[in-house]
Amino acid sequence: MTRQVITANRLRDGDVVYLAENGRWTPWLDEASVAETAAEAEAFMKIAEESEAACDVIGIYGMPVEGERLEPVSTRERIRAKGPTTRTDLGKQAEPDFAKRA
Amino acid sequence: MYQYDAYDHRLVRERVAQFRGQVVRRLKGDLTEEEFRPLRLMNGLYLQLHAYMLRVAVPYGTLSSEQLRMLARIARKYDKGYGHFTTRQNIQYNWLNLEDVPDLLADLASVEMHAIQTSGNCIRNVTADQYAGVSADEIEDPRIYAEIIRQWSTLHPEFSFLPRKFKIAVTGAPKDRAAVRVHDIGLQMRRNEKGEAGFEVLVGGGLGRTPIIAKTIRPFLPKRDLLSYLEAILRVYNQLGRRDNLHKARIKILVQSVGAERFTEMVEAEWQHLRDGALELPAETIAHIRAFFAAPAYETLEAKVPAFEAKRFEDRVFSEWCRTNLAPHKVPGYAIVNISLKATGEAPGDASAEQMETVADLAERHSFGELRVTHAQNLVLPHVKLADVFAVWQALAAAGLASANIGLITDTITCPGLDYCNLANARSIPVAQQISERFEALERQHDIGDLKIKISGCINACGHHHVGHIGLLGVDKKGEEFYQITLGGDAEEKASIGDIVGPAFAREKAVDAVETIVETYLARRQNGERFLDTYRRLGLAPFKEQLYDAR
Incomplete structure (x- = not known):
């Protein structure tokens, strides 16, 4: 199976988030929990669905990742993880935390 | 400019209060996303890649200084200090918090603005010629009729759940600056043989997956019949437009499937029940609205200064x-x-x-x-x-706003694309930026002359690529961005849909391909020909040859 993480948007502000340990949602992809097997992916999705029902997030789905540093596979997901490629002063890439993690 | 009356004020204020309640209930969990989504869309609020996006209506593209100042204030207060003006004369904010939107809408209401009907399957913001009221070739100011249509279509109970979205554009001049032929309904003011002003009614134009140029279903409609005739068109569409297939739900597909002649017959038959009734526009009503668009107090000046x-x-x-x-x-x-x-x-x-x-x-x-x-x-x-x-x-x-490129190759129409949009397959803005850099030299731009490039990041065609003289459509090929190029599109009086030139180009080759097309035109043009003239004379062949045979 392709390794994947669960992603969504936070209901309150629409920010891109990833499912991390203990059912917590993080804005940082490097903190996300990675599903290595289909069973893991299913278990994570169950946790995410509960969180969606509790109005924390919306639009949950599994997102393939690759590499040690959890790089998204698609251009779309790379843009979601960083921000607009045309405005590097905006989005996650513009936050001080992002540079520390890169 | 039009000024809200007591009804407009009440309607917009009530909608803000309703939406405030809906947001509270959504955040508390009393509404599911499935329940809330159509409510937020009715108020122009989308969820995009990075955050919530709000589309604010700018009716027929007219704004006051006070309104633009409020749009600036909103950009600063609730967003990240900027806004994006769209191909439907609206403005979008890209980085909103759901919780802030009711306050934002209240701020908008304070300057007689809103986001109602900027999304959803209803009659959207009516667009018009941006030179309305000031161009010399105009028969009448189209905003008078755009405003009348706005009042008729706002919260119209019968047309709040159409098969699909519905876009109307109006122009008062023979020169079409409002792209009326690629709208669900296009209204072009004409004079009849008696010299009276009225409308040519065009129906079933549109871009997206199935680009079609609108058909004239009535060469001349008297002004008093405007609303009853529009109501007849909408009724036929509401009844017969397809609701089973999202991609076949626009009125253009209905007109295409039954044929313009049959469609016209159905509209005319429906109109017989509606004409000369409550929807008739008396001259006093038109005069009342016209007064809002009266010319400002111009000074008497010499033509030469x-x-x-x-x-x-x-x-x-x-x-x-x-x-x-x-x-x-x-x-x-x-x-x-x-x-x-x-x-x-x-x-x-x-x-x-x-x-x-x-x-x-x-x-x-x-x-x-x-x-x-x-x-x-x-x-x-x-x-x-x-x-x-x-x-x-x-x-x-x-203020960095003096680019001298209106109508030239760097004056592109460009959708937000994959940098912001949830539907996009490829980025649009970086391609536009690269074009603006490649062709920056003004002398070269003037030499190239009238050349409109339009760029969309997906087949929904928000960037109008089908009607670009050169159109670029972003496509996703196995995770990579490619751009399909069309030539010979035109959104004006002689509207045409561009022809696909051949296989799509990889991202890094797309702007080179545009340059090859431009160079081919420059080499082949004859005295005074614009790009479009040369293309219409020569067709695809020489461009294809330069783009593909040389590779």
């Missing part, structure tokens, strides 16, 4: 800007000033809060407090005294 001519002569940069960015005004001594939002390397249609405030101030000082948004994602100061043009230009230049 020596000081202006002298500046044009002395200052080459100013002179170049005047050449493209000024349009003739119907009143002697005045000019229409176009403000390009296509600076080199910037995102087309984006304006910072500071830039909005600069334009609002200039409109207040030099344009009777009024301005326009164009479907080509630029702004317009519609009534500037020629004697003031130099000062206006200097202020625009200081």
